[in-house]
Amino acid sequence: MIRILISAVLLLLARGDDSFFLAPLEGKQGPELALILVQGASCPVKGYKPVGEAIQKASPFKVWVGVPQHLFDLAEFQFEAKVNDMLKQMENAGMKAHHKVMMGHSLGAVQSQFYAAGSGQGKIDALVLTAGTVLRKYRNSTKLPPTLTIDGDLDGLLRITRQAEAYFHQVIKVGGADAPGLDRPVVLLEGLDHWSFSSGDRPSNVKKNDIQPEVTMEAGHAMIGEVVADYMSSLFGSDEEKAAAGTKIVGAVKKTGELVEPVLAALHLEGYHYLNPPCNSDYPTNPTCQYARYPDKSLLPPAGPPKPMPPADCTCGSDWVANTAASIVAGFEETPASQAKLVTKDAFHDVSDVRPFHLPHIFEPQPGTACSDPSTCFINATTVSMPIYDFKDDFDTGLWPVTASEFRTKFKSREALQQAAGLKDVNYTATDELNTEICKSINQAAYDWALKAASSIARDRFLKHGQPLVFVEDKKSGFGPRGPTWIHDALSFTPSQDKKAVAVQSHYFPLKNKKLGDVPFIQTVGYHYCKLLSPARAMEWIYVDGLKEFYGTRNDQIQIVV
Known part of the structure; x- marks a missing residue:
């Protein structure tokens, strides 16, 4: 040989x-x-x-x-x-x-x-x-x-x-x-x-x-x-x-x-890890983050500080999750809390990490209490996100997508947020348990934002030649031998039979609230977990991947556009 x-x-x-x-x-x-x-x-x-x-x-x-x-x-x-x-x-x-x-x-x-x-x-x-x-x-x-x-x-x-x-x-x-x-x-x-x-x-x-x-x-x-x-x-x-x-x-x-x-605007919204590296809220180095840790407890000795420590200009979390997605989860529109103010901060962590635990939380109003007037309520909350990146991008060829394939994001539930705002008779079954629209709505918003923010040339090209994304109802994750399957139930992208559209489906995992959240952290209450489409991945689809099927050079019958 x-x-x-x-x-x-x-x-x-x-x-x-x-x-x-x-x-x-x-x-x-x-x-x-x-x-x-x-x-x-x-x-x-x-x-x-x-x-x-x-x-x-x-x-x-x-x-x-x-x-x-x-x-x-x-x-x-x-x-x-x-x-x-x-x-x-x-x-x-x-x-x-x-x-x-x-x-x-x-x-x-x-x-x-x-x-x-x-x-x-x-x-x-x-x-x-x-x-x-x-x-x-x-x-x-x-x-x-x-x-x-x-x-x-x-x-x-x-x-x-x-x-x-x-x-x-x-x-x-x-x-x-x-x-x-x-x-x-x-x-x-x-x-x-x-x-x-x-x-x-x-x-x-x-x-x-x-x-x-x-x-x-x-x-x-x-x-x-x-x-x-x-x-x-x-x-x-x-x-x-x-x-x-x-x-x-x-x-x-x-x-x-x-x-x-x-494209850069979308990457910033995502909190793209190759612009500025992600912060670690357990060991804060960026004074602008001001992320309140919860529960800040661990059943095992906590992991030590990262080496090296993140720089002072590290990325606190995803602005998209904090400023847009969290508001969609709350669903205050067309309720007495429509004028309430929700301030959310996001942090990047492995959602499987237990050293310490990282959970979303409502800090104001304090757990066990609610606003007396929903219309003037101020809510201070946190979320936790884990962006997932394709390992193939480690080769740094530029061939594969560089943006997050999904966000694994933990929110306080719609039930918990509306109860904190002082709304009465909040129905968990309707707000979260059987609500297959929350994650879908966030992902639709990410796609809509990307289409609007893209250049007119890129948008027109995609609308004429690209594969549009369509969003279907969320699928509820269950329990497996190792606990909730939500963590590994990936955001799915399924082309139609004629490949003229791609269906996007999120997985969600809800948990009922109790006592307005005033329970030990080990009792998991008042959460709504989503698999999210990053606005940067949506933008990358519009500019690159969504064009390849019908506007790529792989098709012998394509005539080069000049």
């Missing part, structure tokens, strides 16, 4: 490769630059010739473009040797490059970062990541050279939600697009997809996962060429060229900020 594998490898090597380089265009002035394009997985190198030519055309410099082919068309193999060989070939052809830039596409963008931060550290002067992004592991690293991230807003393999995360860290947190010394700009180009950075037939994985471009290949390459050329001029040009090109890059970054603004 080993001999067969060796023979196969030798045969591939003997076959030669399709590596090539492009000499600078005639009439170009300024310094000579070497631009090494690193192929994506299974992406033929010949497909990068048009984009290389577009960069040469847009740049005022003498740009040498080298495109090495790696073994099996995978940049993991022979990376440094192939790069060095390509540079040598261009030098033998007369190249005298003043600067070296590496531009990686897709997986090539990943491997380029490994090289730049490893054996290639100090050997290249800039990175350009196309249909890629700065890996989270390098977010705070100083090992990478100045790095441009450039992608399309319709990239189905490195989704806009992941690029919005990149924009938050690489642009917003360092002071914005105008910040002096912005060395990791993020630029998204409207209408481009993952394959807009190459040409020819799409590899199978790209075809399976990408979204239709809305810009022709030629126009897309011209757009890419302009941005890459401006970026190189902003780094290596004369003072005048640097200023002019820098202004254009700033403009492109600002426009990107407008593109990702709705």
Whole structure:
């Protein structure tokens, strides 16, 4: 078997490769630059010739473009040797490059970062990541050279939600697009997809996962060429060229900020863990949270403080749960408590944690009491949420959803909240036990919010080509050998037979209230647990996943929209 594998490898090597380089265009002035394009997985190198030519055309410099082919068309193999060989070939052809830039596409963008931060550290002067992004592991690293991230807003393999995360860290947190010394700009180009950075037939994985471009290949390459050329001029040009090109890059970054603004708003509502890490209310570090712990008791020795402790700007909980979902659970509308004020704070915890227990609670009015006048009542309550993230996102490829697949959220029940507000004759059977609408209503609200908050272009595209979400009645969870099954009864997404819609169903778990909640914490009373759709997951569905069935490139019969 080993001999067969060796023979196969030798045969591939003997076959030669399709590596090539492009000499600078005639009439170009300024310094000579070497631009090494690193192929994506299974992406033929010949497909990068048009984009290389577009960069040469847009740049005022003498740009040498080298495109090495790696073994099996995978940049993991022979990376440094192939790069060095390509540079040598261009030098033998007369190249005298003043600067070296590496531009990686897709997986090539990943491997380029490994090289730049490893054996290639100090050997290249800039990175350009196309249909890629700065890996989270390098977010705070100083090992990478100045790095441009450039992608399309319709990239189905490195989704806009992941690029919005990149924009938050690489642009917003360092002071914005105008910040002096912005060395990791993020630029998204409207209408481009993952394959807009190459040409020819799409590899199978790209075809399976990408979204239709809305810009022709030629126009897309011209757009890419302009941005890459401006970026190189902003780094290596004369003072005048640097200023002019820098202004254009700033403009492109600002426009990107407008593109990702709705997505970032949704991520903030979720409390997305890769913007700011979640707080731990047992060991508060963010003074703005002011989350009251309940019951703050444990049957076993409590777990110690997290290591490291969350930063002072950690995320307290989900604003969506605290400010919208909790009010829907209360259901004060069209009751005498319609003018009551409910203030809720949410905290992130594992809902299975018992060291200590974390339970929702009504602090005001005090347990055992109720407001005398529902119309003027003030209620101070807490909720507990556990966002669930797909483990595949740990690979940081951007292919899989990055937002929470569900919230496991514990609320005080509608019965408990309405009783605390002073409403009389609250019927638990109607408010909670057989109420299959509470969680559904919250999830419908998340979807409605996302549709309204999305850009008009994204919303219209989705409404025309996407799979709409429809919300069905909540399903009551029961008890299993290990207790309530609600924890592991996942929020479900079920496509219709014709795939033209996807039904979303939540699981709920209610518990009757007693004595206005004035019982020991070990008696579980007055709760309503829900599986919730995050507004960020709804937004990600509108921008990415909900488009792939009917607007993706997987369908041979689809005509590319231009």
